[in-house]
Amino acid sequence: MLLYESLAAQLREQIAAGVLRAGERLPSIRRLALAHGVSAATAVQACLQLEREGLALARPRSGYFVRAQPPAPLSPVPRRRVPRTVSNPALHEVIDMLSRRDLLPLHAAVPAPELLPGTALAAALARALRRNRTQALDYAPAQGHPPLRRLIAQRYAQLATAVSPDEVVITAGAMEAITLALRSIAAPGDVVLVETPTYHGILQAVAALRLKVVELPHRPGGGLDLARLDAVLQDAPVRAAVLVPNFHNPLGSVASDADKQALLARCARHGTVVIEDDVYGELAWSGQRPAPLRHFDCHGLVITCGSFSKTLAPGLRTGWLLGGEWTDALVRAKYHSTVGSPALPQLALADYLQRHDQERHLRRLRRALADNARRLRAGIERHWPQATRCSDPSGGLSLWLQLPPGGDGTALFEAALAEGIGISPGQLFSSRGDYRDHLRLSCGLPWDEHLERALRRLGQLAAAQVA
Ligand SMILES: Cc1ncc(COP(=O)(O)O)c(C=O)c1O
Known part of the structure; x- marks a missing residue:
C-alpha cells in the first residue's frame, strides 16, 4: 500500500468510527504530515483520496472537512463514455x-x-568512451547518471519550474517513462483517461498493461473538453490521465495556462494522477516554450515524461521522468524493467549538454x-x-x-x-x-x-x- 493510501485508510477508519464527524475539519495538511511522518504532498494525496470517495470536502483556504453525504454530480453527464480495453489491430x-x-x-x-547535432553527439560518445570507459561499460545507477539528472533539473529551472535532481529518473525514452509511470500507479483493470485522438504509443502502453481506457475529445477550437472531463471523472474512478498538453501528437494543439490549471484542479478533486507527456514542449516554433503541467502542480499530482528523442537523437533512447512523490516507486520499476538505462548515452548526453549551447x-x-x-x-x-x-x-x-x-x-x-x-x-x-x-x-x-x-x-x- 502506498503511503497516502495508508494515511487515507486511517482517516477513513476515524470517520467510520465517529472520531471525526460530519462537518468537522480534518487535521491540517501540516499536522497530518507531522503526526504521520509523511510529506505534505502525501497528506494532500490522502485528503484528495477521501474527497474522491465522497468522504471529505475541500473548502478554499479552510482545509478539508468530513462530508455529510456523498457529493452530488457537478453537472449532468452529457454522454456516458464507458471505459473499455484498447482493441485496435x-x-x-x-x-x-x-x-x-x-x-x-x-x-x-x-x-x-x-537537423540534429549528429557530429557533436558522435564526438561526445567517443569522448565518454575514451575518458570513462569503465563507467561507460558498467551498469549505470537505476535512477540514472547524476550529472545528467542535474542538467535536466537545471533546464526546468530555466523555465521557472522547480525540479530537484533527486526526482529525475532516466528512462529509455518517453515511451518507457509512460509505461513505468502507468505501471507504478495503476493495476490491471484500472481506468486511464487519454485524449482522442492521441499518440499510439500511449494506447499501446495502456493495452500492454491491461488497463481500461476512456477517451476524451478536444473542443473544436482546441484544448481538452473540460465539461466532458468533469463528467468522465464523476462517472467512474479514473486512476490516471495520460495527456500531451504541449504540441499534441497528432493535433498539434497546446492547452492554455488557464486550461492546464483547470484540468489539474479537476483531477485533484477526483484524486486522478496526471501523467504529462511533454516530449514536444521545447519545439515551440516561435521559441515561446509553453509551461509544462508540472509548473502549475500545487497538489503533487503530476508525473512528467520528457525525452531527448525529438531534440537531439531518438536512437540514444534517453528520456526521463519527474517523479515527485512517486520517485522511489518509479526507480524500483525502472530497476525491475532494465536495471538501469545504458551508461554510455547518459555520459555522452551530459558531456554534450555541458559543452554546447542547447538554446x-x-x-x-x-x-x-x-x-x-x-x-x-x-x-x-x-x-x-x-x-x-x-x-x-x-x-x-x-x-x-x-x-x-x-x-x-x-x-x-x-x-x-x-x-x-x-x-x-x-x-x-x-x-x-x-x-x-x-x-x-x-x-x-x-x-x-x-x-x-x-x-x-x-x-x-x-x-x-x-x-
Ligand atoms: C507524444 C509522444 N510521446 C512519446 C513519444 C516517444 O518518445 P521516445 O522516443 O522518447 O520514446 C513520442 C514519439 O513519437 C510521442 O509523439
Missing part, C-alpha cells in the same frame, strides 16, 4: 512500419538527421520545423483535393489531415507504402480505430524536390479516392 502493424528503412519517412515524428541548436531546429510545416501545408493546398483539411500548429512535429468525404486514410497509407512513402493512418490514434478519414504527416523532413514529388503523388492518390 492497426496498433500492431505500426511496429513493422517503424522498422522499415526504405520509406520516405513522412510517418516518423522525428526531425531528419541533418542555439533549438533555435535552428524550431526555425527549420516551422519552415518545413509551412511548405508542407502550401504543398497540400497545391496538390491535394480542395476540401482536405489540415491542422495549423505552432510547434511540434505533426500535421493532422482530414480527407474530404469518401477519403480513407488507411487505404491511402497502403497505397503510399507500395510507392515507398510512409504516412501514419488516422486509425492509429484511437483505441478502437476511429479517424479512418484522417492521417498524420511529420514535418521533420526538410523540403526538397523528392518530398515535393511525394506530396504531389499522395495528393493524386487522395484525389483518386474522392473522385
Whole structure:
C-alpha cells in the first residue's frame, strides 16, 4: 500500500468510527504530515483520496472537512463514455512500419538527421568512451547518471519550474517513462483517461498493461473538453490521465495556462494522477516554450515524461521522468524493467549538454520545423483535393489531415507504402480505430524536390479516392 493510501485508510477508519464527524475539519495538511511522518504532498494525496470517495470536502483556504453525504454530480453527464480495453489491430502493424528503412519517412515524428547535432553527439560518445570507459561499460545507477539528472533539473529551472535532481529518473525514452509511470500507479483493470485522438504509443502502453481506457475529445477550437472531463471523472474512478498538453501528437494543439490549471484542479478533486507527456514542449516554433503541467502542480499530482528523442537523437533512447512523490516507486520499476538505462548515452548526453549551447541548436531546429510545416501545408493546398483539411500548429512535429468525404486514410497509407512513402493512418490514434478519414504527416523532413514529388503523388492518390 502506498503511503497516502495508508494515511487515507486511517482517516477513513476515524470517520467510520465517529472520531471525526460530519462537518468537522480534518487535521491540517501540516499536522497530518507531522503526526504521520509523511510529506505534505502525501497528506494532500490522502485528503484528495477521501474527497474522491465522497468522504471529505475541500473548502478554499479552510482545509478539508468530513462530508455529510456523498457529493452530488457537478453537472449532468452529457454522454456516458464507458471505459473499455484498447482493441485496435492497426496498433500492431505500426511496429513493422517503424522498422522499415526504405520509406520516405513522412510517418516518423522525428526531425531528419541533418537537423540534429549528429557530429557533436558522435564526438561526445567517443569522448565518454575514451575518458570513462569503465563507467561507460558498467551498469549505470537505476535512477540514472547524476550529472545528467542535474542538467535536466537545471533546464526546468530555466523555465521557472522547480525540479530537484533527486526526482529525475532516466528512462529509455518517453515511451518507457509512460509505461513505468502507468505501471507504478495503476493495476490491471484500472481506468486511464487519454485524449482522442492521441499518440499510439500511449494506447499501446495502456493495452500492454491491461488497463481500461476512456477517451476524451478536444473542443473544436482546441484544448481538452473540460465539461466532458468533469463528467468522465464523476462517472467512474479514473486512476490516471495520460495527456500531451504541449504540441499534441497528432493535433498539434497546446492547452492554455488557464486550461492546464483547470484540468489539474479537476483531477485533484477526483484524486486522478496526471501523467504529462511533454516530449514536444521545447519545439515551440516561435521559441515561446509553453509551461509544462508540472509548473502549475500545487497538489503533487503530476508525473512528467520528457525525452531527448525529438531534440537531439531518438536512437540514444534517453528520456526521463519527474517523479515527485512517486520517485522511489518509479526507480524500483525502472530497476525491475532494465536495471538501469545504458551508461554510455547518459555520459555522452551530459558531456554534450555541458559543452554546447542547447538554446542555439533549438533555435535552428524550431526555425527549420516551422519552415518545413509551412511548405508542407502550401504543398497540400497545391496538390491535394480542395476540401482536405489540415491542422495549423505552432510547434511540434505533426500535421493532422482530414480527407474530404469518401477519403480513407488507411487505404491511402497502403497505397503510399507500395510507392515507398510512409504516412501514419488516422486509425492509429484511437483505441478502437476511429479517424479512418484522417492521417498524420511529420514535418521533420526538410523540403526538397523528392518530398515535393511525394506530396504531389499522395495528393493524386487522395484525389483518386474522392473522385
Ligand atoms: C507524444 C509522444 N510521446 C512519446 C513519444 C516517444 O518518445 P521516445 O522516443 O522518447 O520514446 C513520442 C514519439 O513519437 C510521442 O509523439
